[in-house]
Amino acid sequence: MTARRPHVLLSVAMSIDGHIDDTAPERLLLSNPADLDRVDQLRADSDAVLIGAGTLRSDNPRLLVNSEQRQAERRAAGLPGQPLRIVLTGGGDLDPELRLWQYGDGRAKLVYSPDAAVARLTARLAGLAEVVGTGAGLDLGAVLDDLGVRGVRRLMVEGGGAVHTLFLTSGLVDEIRLAVAPFFVGADEAPRFVNAGRFPQDALHRMELVGTDAVGDVALLHYRVPEKQDEKREQPAADRLTEDDRRRLALAVELSRQCPASETAYSVGAVVVADDGTELARGYSRETDATVHAEESALAKIDPADPRLRTATLYTTLEPCSRRASRPTPCAQLALAAGIPRVVLAWREPALFVADCQGIELLEQAGVTVLECPELAEEARAVNAHLW
Numbered sequence: 001m002t003a004r005r006p007h008v009l010l011s012v013a014m015s016i017d018g019h020i021d022d023t024a025p026e027r028l029l030l031s032n033p034a035d036l037d038r039v040d041q042l043r044a045d046s047d048a049v050l051i052g053a054g055t056l057r058s059d060n061p062r063l064l065v066n067s068e069q070r071q072a073e074r075r076a077a078g079l080p081g082q083p084l085r086i087v088l089t090g091g092g093d094l095d096p097e098l099r100l101w102q103y104g105d106g107r108a109k110l111v112y113s114p115d116a117a118v119a120r121l122t123a124r125l126a127g128l129a130e131v132v133g134t135g136a137g138l139d140l141g142a143v144l145d146d147l148g149v150r151g152v153r154r155l156m157v158e159g160g161g162a163v164h165t166l167f168l169t170s171g172l173v174d175e176i177r178l179a180v181a182p183f184f185v186g187a188d189e190a191p192r193f194v195n196a197g198r199f200p201q202d203a204l205h206r207m208e209l210v211g212t213d214a215v216g217d218v219a220l221l222h223y224r225v226p227e228k229q230d231e232k233r234e235q236p237a238a239d240r241l242t243e244d245d246r247r248r249l250a251l252a253v254e255l256s257r258q259c260p261a262s263e264t265a266y267s268v269g270a271v272v273v274a275d276d277g278t279e280l281a282r283g284y285s286r287e288t289d290a291t292v293h294a295e296e297s298a299l300a301k302i303d304p305a306d307p308r309l310r311t312a313t314l315y316t317t318l319e320p321c322s323r324r325a326s327r328p329t330p331c332a333q334l335a336l337a338a339g340i341p342r343v344v345l346a347w348r349e350p351a352l353f354v355a356d357c358q359g360i361e362l363l364e365q366a367g368v369t370v371l372e373c374p375e376l377a378e379e380a381r382a383v384n385a386h387l388w
């Protein structure tokens with residue numbers, strides 16, 4: 001695809017303690033009227049405005065430029081009165097009754113989803129929005145390429161936390177406009193500006209503060225993100241399976257055969273390998289105690305300060321868990337905490353012990369490249385055949 005990708009502006013309002021909402025059903029008002037007017041101008045200056053399906057479901061926004069004068073100025077400049085409105089979804093659970101669909105014609109709204117959800121969504125949103133598939137997963141690069149082809153030059157990303165995290169960890173944000181409201185939310189469960197992740201803008205890669213402003217009682221911080229850091233995600237070797245990957249994953253399957261038998265837990269094998277091919281550790285389920293998981297067992301053998309973790313690959317025969325009863329931290333979070341950028345797995349977790357494992361989603365939302373190797377899925381499952 002040769003069209004230029006749009007400039008991406010991420011706009012967000014948060015409390016002093018980093019929350020973008022509280023836990024009440026109604027949306028928390030963080031901005032003041034002057035700040036909302038500033039955001040209206042940003043929308044009017046954008047070709048497209050994007051949110052995640054979580055925000056669509058929880059806030060039911062219209063996502064419109066409110067000022068009639070700004071709409072008129074857009075029209076006078078040969079633009080539609082409203083920018084294109086875009087929703088990202090993974091599963092495609094979007095209610096056609098929501099307010100966003102009710103204004104303007106269907107061509108003014110786009111939904112990006114994995115290919116698997118396209119047919120169902122297209123039927124559901126017929127006449128309300130155009131649905132575009134991005135391949136096997138929700139691929140942000142494909143979204144931006146498609147928007148470039150459609151002539152979108154300036155994209156405003158308006159949340160929520162999962163979408164902020166996805167854009168930032170993918171290195172696809174050019175600037176951030178962060179409004180800080182003068183109060184605390186103080187609830188751990190309240191949504192945050194970003195979720196845990198591996199951000200290219202870390203302590204060694206600071207963003208540039210290009211402006212600060214007071215908008216009434218709201219502090220406005222304007223950051224430029226120095227360079228797009230998505231190159232590492234686009235390197236062919238990071239994004240596709242190699243023969244070496246298959247070999248390492250086959251080793252993980254062999255390790256899974258060593259697991260002490262259990263009727264209530266999977267037998268899984270895991271290997272962690274540095275990017276120069278050095279094996280850092282291996283592990284399997286119940287290796288060191290009755291509840292330890294394979295990934296956990298392998299990661300526990302590596303010094304968390306080992307810099308090779310930041311470029312390593314975790315091979316595991318089963319999708320890392322996102323919830324577990326036996327320990328406080330699930331394996332997807334352990335992999336994130338270790339800073340591992342790439343996970344190769346054989347088999348998605350079936351709905352046997354946990355109804356809906358979100359390990360892959362958690363990792364991908366944090367910017368980790370997750371690759372599946374379907375040709376080893378049956379072997380990984382066969383080791384667990386006794387569970388059915």
Ligand SMILES: NC(=O)c1ccc[n+]([C@@H]2O[C@H](COP(=O)([O-])OP(=O)(O)OC[C@H]3O[C@@H](n4cnc5c(N)ncnc54)[C@H](OP(=O)(O)O)[C@@H]3O)[C@@H](O)[C@H]2O)c1
Nearest residue numbers: 012013020021052053054055089090091159160161162163
């Ligand atoms: N203060 C602010 O500036 C601001 C702005 C916006 C929102 N918010 C708040 O943010 C909260 C919502 O945030 P949120 O994190 O729950 O939702 P979100 O970021 O708006 O949307 C998350 C959804 O996007 C899809 N998605 C994101 N990454 C994906 C991936 N890698 N693969 C597949 N699908 C992916 C999924 O949709 P499916 O579930 O459909 O698969 C996911 O559930 C609300 O409380 C809202 O009020 C605050």
